[in-house]
Amino acid sequence: MSGPSVLAAALQDVLIEPAPGFEVPSIDWAGIAPNLILMLGSILLLTVVSVLKRRVPSWFAPVWTISAAVAAGCAVVPLWQRFADTGPETLVGGAVGLDGFSLFATVVVCIAVVFVALLLADYLPRESLESPEWYVLVLLSASGAVTMASADDLIVLFVGLEILSVAAYVMTAMHRRRVTSQEAGLKYFVLGAFSSAFLLYGIALTYGATGSTNLAEIQAFLAGDVVTQNALLLGGLAFMLVGLGFKVGAVPFHSWAPDVYQGAPTPISGYMAGAVKLGAFAALLRVFVVAFGPAYRQEWQPLVAVLAVLSLVVGAFAAISQTNVKRMLAYSSINHAGFILLGVLAASAAGTESALFYLLAYTFMAAGSFAVVTVVGRTGEHRQSLEDYRGLASVRPGLALVFTVLLLSQAGVPLTVGFLAKLYVVTAAVESGFDWVAVVAMLTAVVSAFMYLRIVATMYFADAPEGAPALRIPAATGVALGLSVVGVLLLGIVPGPVSDWANEAVAQLVVAAP
Amino acid sequence: MRVEVFTFLVAGAICVGGALGVVLFRNPVHNALSLVATLFGVAVLFIAQEAYFLAAIQVIVYAGAIVILFLFVIMLLGVDQAEAIERDPFRLRRTITVLGGAVLLAGSVAILLAAGQRTTGREAATAPLDPAVPDVERLGRAIFTDYVFAFEITALLLTVAVVGAVVLTRRSTGTPIDLEEFPDGSAYDVWVSDHPGALVDEDTADADADADGEDGSGDDATDTGDADGQDDESADSEVTS
Numbered sequence: 032m033s034g035p036s037v038l039a040a041a042l043q044d045v046l047i048e049p050a051p052g053f054e055v056p057s058i059d060w061a062g063i064a065p066n067l068i069l070m071l072g073s074i075l076l077l078t079v080v081s082v083l084k085r086r087v088p089s090w091f092a093p094v095w096t097i098s099a100a101v102a103a104g105c106a107v108v109p110l111w112q113r114f115a116d117t118g119p120e121t122l123v124g125g126a127v128g129l130d131g132f133s134l135f136a137t138v139v140v141c142i143a144v145v146f147v148a149l150l151l152a153d154y155l156p157r158e159s160l161e162s163p164e165w166y167v168l169v170l171l172s173a174s175g176a177v178t179m180a181s182a183d184d185l186i187v188l189f190v191g192l193e194i195l196s197v198a199a200y201v202m203t204a205m206h207r208r209r210v211t212s213q214e215a216g217l218k219y220f221v222l223g224a225f226s227s228a229f230l231l232y233g234i235a236l237t238y239g240a241t242g243s244t245n246l247a248e249i250q251a252f253l254a255g256d257v258v259t260q261n262a263l264l265l266g267g268l269a270f271m272l273v274g275l276g277f278k279v280g281a282v283p284f285h286s287w288a289p290d291v292y293q294g295a296p297t298p299i300s301g302y303m304a305g306a307v308k309l310g311a312f313a314a315l316l317r318v319f320v321v322a323f324g325p326a327y328r329q330e331w332q333p334l335v336a337v338l339a340v341l342s343l344v345v346g347a348f349a350a351i352s353q354t355n356v357k358r359m360l361a362y363s364s365i366n367h368a369g370f371i372l373l374g375v376l377a378a379s380a381a382g383t384e385s386a387l388f389y390l391l392a393y394t395f396m397a398a399g400s401f402a403v404v405t406v407v408g409r410t411g412e413h414r415q416s417l418e419d420y421r422g423l424a425s426v427r428p429g430l431a432l433v434f435t436v437l438l439l440s441q442a443g444v445p446l447t448v449g450f451l452a453k454l455y456v457v458t459a460a461v462e463s464g465f466d467w468v469a470v471v472a473m474l475t476a477v478v479s480a481f482m483y484l485r486i487v488a489t490m491y492f493a494d495a496p497e498g499a500p501a502l503r504i505p506a507a508t509g510v511a512l513g514l515s516v517v518g519v520l521l522l523g524i525v526p527g528p529v530s531d532w533a534n535e536a537v538a539q540l541v542v543a544a545p
Numbered sequence: 546m547r548v549e550v551f552t553f554l555v556a557g558a559i560c561v562g563g564a565l566g567v568v569l570f571r572n573p574v575h576n577a578l579s580l581v582a583t584l585f586g587v588a589v590l591f592i593a594q595e596a597y598f599l600a601a602i603q604v605i606v607y608a609g610a611i612v613i614l615f616l617f618v619i620m621l622l623g624v625d626q627a628e629a630i631e632r633d634p635f636r637l638r639r640t641i642t643v644l645g646g647a648v649l650l651a652g653s654v655a656i657l658l659a660a661g662q663r664t665t666g667r668e669a670a671t672a673p674l675d676p677a678v679p680d681v682e683r684l685g686r687a688i689f690t691d692y693v694f695a696f697e698i699t700a701l702l703l704t705v706a707v708v709g710a711v712v713l714t715r716r717s718t719g720t721p722i723d724l725e726e727f728p729d730g731s732a733y734d735v736w737v738s739d740h741p742g743a744l745v746d747e748d749t750a751d752a753d754a755d756a757d758g759e760d761g762s763g764d765d766a767t768d769t770g771d772a773d774g775q776d777d778e779s780a781d782s783e784v785t786s
Contacts, residue, residue, distance in 0.1 A: 054690065055689060055690065055693070056690055056691075056693060058693075070698075070701060073704075074704065077704075077708065123693060123694040124690055124691055124692075124693055124694065125691065126691075126692070126693070126694035126695060127694055162712070164708055164711075164712045167708055168705065168708060168709070168712075171701060171704065171705050171708075172705075174701060175701070175705075178698060184691075184692075184694075184695065186692060186695040187694055187695045187698070190695050190698050190699055190702060191698070193702050194698065194701050194702050194705055197702065197705045197706060197709060198705045198709070200709070201705070201708070201709035201712060201713060204713055205712060205713070207715070208720075208721050208722050208723075209721060209722060209723045210721045210723055211723050216713075236656070245691070260659065262655070262656045262659035263656060263657075265656075266652070266653070266656035411722045411723065412723075413722075413723070
């Protein structure tokens with residue numbers, strides 16, 4: 032036997048051969064491919080730009096980001112086939128769930144990444160902020176969102192949430208020349224860290240009560256045992272609801288949202304409304320509806336009902352009194368969070384589907400709306416007030432039309448996706464017996480419609496102010512606007528394929544093979 | 546009293562006392578040192594649970610490395626600077642905050658008391674561990690089996706943190722462009738004292754902002770700026786360029 036092979040054999044003994052009785056979980060690389068593409072995409076981008084430095088052309092980072100997101104989206108297709116053939120699975124030792132829910136959420140995150148990359152491609156040169164770190168952080172946070180949406184373990188969920196949030200804190204503060212951006216970043220960071228502590232405490236209490244952090248094991252434990260003293264478990268549920276409620280921006284944990292949405296660079300605000308909300312809602316659905324749903328539904332549903340009603344009402348009424356369009360959209364996102372909470376509240380398959388469909392719809396609406404705000408804000412983002420939208424229809428008829436469609440969709444006008452999204456969640460809530468919450472939701476929809484129509488009226492029926500600087504719509508932003516409008520109308524008129532797809536996207540928990 | 550209970554009570558008191566110190570002391574150095582007490586108390590609790598390796602790591606990594614790093618940062622920033630914590634001017638909000646905190650504390654204590662002796666019905670969670678398997682091995686097994694994915698993606702979290710830290714500590718070029726949104730003018734003074742020497746770029750910054758045609762803060766900027774910025778300007782101009 033030659034020298035190297037002896038060495039290799041020895042290495043194999045020492046390094047690769049596990050200790051007796053030590054079974055390393057098999058890692059199904061194909062199963063976590065979408066997430067891996069996002070992770071590796073960000074790390075490779077970081078490596079390439081730090082090696083090549085200035086020699087990297089400016090189009091490289093956005094194109095790379097969009098390619099990574101599209102590739103991750105495409106990687107979902109074979110996995111969906113696999114899910115359709117063999118049913119839900121749990122991978123990597125019970126840490127990652129592969130089911131329709133996680134795959135659907137992955138696709139929505141990828142869509143949000145494409146939008147934010149398109150917007151950043153024009154926004155960063157305009158604000159003289161060009162640097163590849165934006166795209167690195169976008170991809171990293173997207174990976175965090177996917178991790179949350181597919182987490183089968185509370186620890187994985189927490190780490191995913193932190194990846195998502197820390198990247199979002201940094202991106203919020205990354206407009207170095209706007210003090211508001213840095214103030215927003217700091218505020219978001221401090222309050223976010225506080226809420227993470229709540230979530231972590233909740234996880235600890237839940238672990239104490241059930242003896243596991245694995246969602247499937249928690250579900251099985253609660254199905255098989257009756258906990259006689261459940262104070263620990265209820266405390267855990269309540270604290271986790273606070274932590275996740277903060278991330279989705281539900282009232283009364285919403286106080287950060289208006290300031291952060293207003294201060295953050297506008298494309299990032301759109302991304303937060305899309306991907307960050309999605310990650311948190313996916314976690315909420317997985318933990319509350321799936322893991323605690325069967326046994327503890329009666330306990331958490333009243334709490335979620337209160338959060339939903341408060342979010343709906345506060346979001347709708349506070350939005351009316353705003354004069355800053357970005358803040359209006361921030362409050363409206365709180366109202367939307369209330370609607371999505373209806374889907375959570377239903378605690379049924381229909382509820383989960385409708386919440387997912389709403390999140391997909393809202394990703395399109397938010398990306399498009401914040402794209403308009405980006406364009407109208409002009410260099411330095413000084414023009415965010417309602418005054419600056421006066422007469423937009425005469426200056427830029429196309430832009431005004433796009434914004435009108437997006438706002439009408441947010442208001443829930445038929446033939447747009449917003450209508451169907453609202454219809455589905457309200458139906459799901461009524462089916463689960465929460466008629467009164469559904470009534471509140473519909474009333475607040477009317478109230479917030481007033482706010483949306485106020486913006487539309489300002490654009491169409493007011494005179495444009497004299498001497499406002501010219502309005503330029505750069506190419507990539509134009510593409511993003513076009514995509515969002517096409518998405519909103521297409522999904523609104525022909526929802527069939529996507530809503531069928533969402534119908535199969537129900538989270539399921541599989542106990543890991545021992 | 547059994548020795549475990551006694552150890553627990555003492556270590557718990559150290560933990561809580563340290564935590565209170567972190568919040569209540571006014572001097573940031575004292576805050577950081579109180580944190581050491583909390584972390585040390587947790588290490589003692591680990592020893593009481595026979596998790597010796599974790600206790601050692603707790604002391605070495607947290608007390609030894611992280612708090613020392615905190616102290617470095619505090620010292621580098623200057624101890625006096627961190628004194629500028631103001632009390633919340635809204636009395637109502639302060640009251641609500643205190644009340645909320647008290648309710649939360651009472652709730653947490655109630656949860657733990659109500660839990661009593663039996664909370665889970667799952668004996669294994671409290672049963673003694675097998676003494677034949679050392680705790681290092683046990684930890685290794687947990688990390689590389691059940692929690693391997695969480696363990697690996699923590700690397701991603703660290704990457705985010707590093708990228709974020711590098712990006713946010715990079716010095717910005719030019720004056721802030723949205724100071725008119727802070728009508729009392731305090732934001733500007735804070736910014737100038739945070740960025741000594743940055744006013745070198747004043748001309749280019751104004752040119753940028755004026756292209757938009759509405760930068761109102763440019764003039765005030767030069768007036769108020771010189772007084773604060775001058776002494777440090779020479780020292781820091783190299784950093785900015």
